Amino acid sequence: MSIFLDSDSKIIVQGMTGAEGMKHTQRMLNSGSTIVGGVNPKKAGTTVTFEGGTEVPVFGSVREAMSSTGANVSVVFVPAVATKSAVVEAINARMPLVVVITEGVPIKDTAEFYALARESDTRIIGPNCPGIISPGQSNAGIIPAETAPNPGPLGLVSKSGTLTYQMMFELSDIGFTTCVGIGGDPIIGTTHISAIRAFQADPDTKAIMMIGEIGGDAEEAAAKFIQENVTKPVVAYIAGFTAPEGKTMGHAGAIVSGSSGTAESKKLALEAVGVKVGRTPSQAAQLMRDCLQ
Template identity: 70%
Template structure:
């Protein structure tokens, strides 16, 4: 099993004809993803050739869904057009929208998230500013390299793209059910808690790695959720132990304000919930290795 993305998922790519959309569509296809179409209003009716695989281009998400049965969209459009692309996906009623784009204005993210809730929250949004979601051996929606790890029994949820890749590599001998990169912007669709709940419910996920970072209180809230709801072993890592207060580190949401949002405070909260927290990604991987061994 996997969460949210499986071998049966039918994927479209919004922005498939752009340089990033084209490049990563080719990589997703190579990973075994069932990409059934893409969208570009100006190039509707065309057909793209990806090493012998023909992918049709549609004018809208709704049209692509009607013609192909797509239930997942991966969004590779510039920041200025991302809000419109997500709202179009929500209006079409697609089940999962993976928003890769970096640099989306926070008020745009707030607007399309509120719009989704007003429409009943039927579309799961992952991102923005994220590497996407990968269920190794089944499907890959985003930019997570497929060669890092194969299928296995670990669930991974992470704010950081590069740390997602490192953790998958370090634990590749155990493998993963699904890895979810939720992104590090101040406002994101899917949270640590959403992924933790899904991994808890997934019978094939035996243990969970959670990667957070400084700023905000998402990790503290996740710790409360774990304490109350998660029975599977969880190990964690918090990026930013050496970050100076008041400086944004990497992600827009990764900033310490006063005494809140520090890596140490998050570590304490997680450990109080029974989560083993490593001081480095490699130490965190070793903690998981000890649990599974």
């Protein structure tokens, strides 16, 4: 099994005909994803042929694409200025899962489409995220499938894209049910808690790897949730142990102010509820191996 994405997922790509959309649609196809359409009102009625001979139709709207193909996942590859309208269109069409890859989306825009999604049945992953992969089943986003070629018993949820890839590589011999890159913006659609709740409910996920980073209190909130709701082993890595105070490190939400949001404070909160925390990705991977043994 897996969470959020599986072999039955039918994916459309909003912005498929742009440079990034084309490149990553090809990569998703190469990793076995079922891509059933693209969305671009200016190119509706045309088709795009990818390497390997896959011909993908282009539709004028998300609603039309869903009606014609049965799509249940949309991956959004549009510029930040147009992201809000693209996501709102998908929500209004009642798309079950919307993966927003775009970075630099204004927080106000994210807050507005997130509020709309909460009133609907749409799950949003992102923005500013690498997406989601269930190895051997489907890949929606920009995650390199070759870093996690095997399905297995681990669930991974991560704020960081590149650390998602590294941890997938570190534990590729064990394998994953699903890897979710949730993004590091101050407002995101799917949180650590959302993914951990789903992994706890998934019978094939035997242990959970959580990657966080400095800034905010998402990891402390996850620690409280784990204490009250999770029975499976959880291992964590928190990026930013050496980050200087007051300096943004990569993601917009990754900034430390005083003692709030430091890697050390997050480590202590997680360890207090029984989560093992590594100070490096490799150390966290070894802690996971020890848990499984």
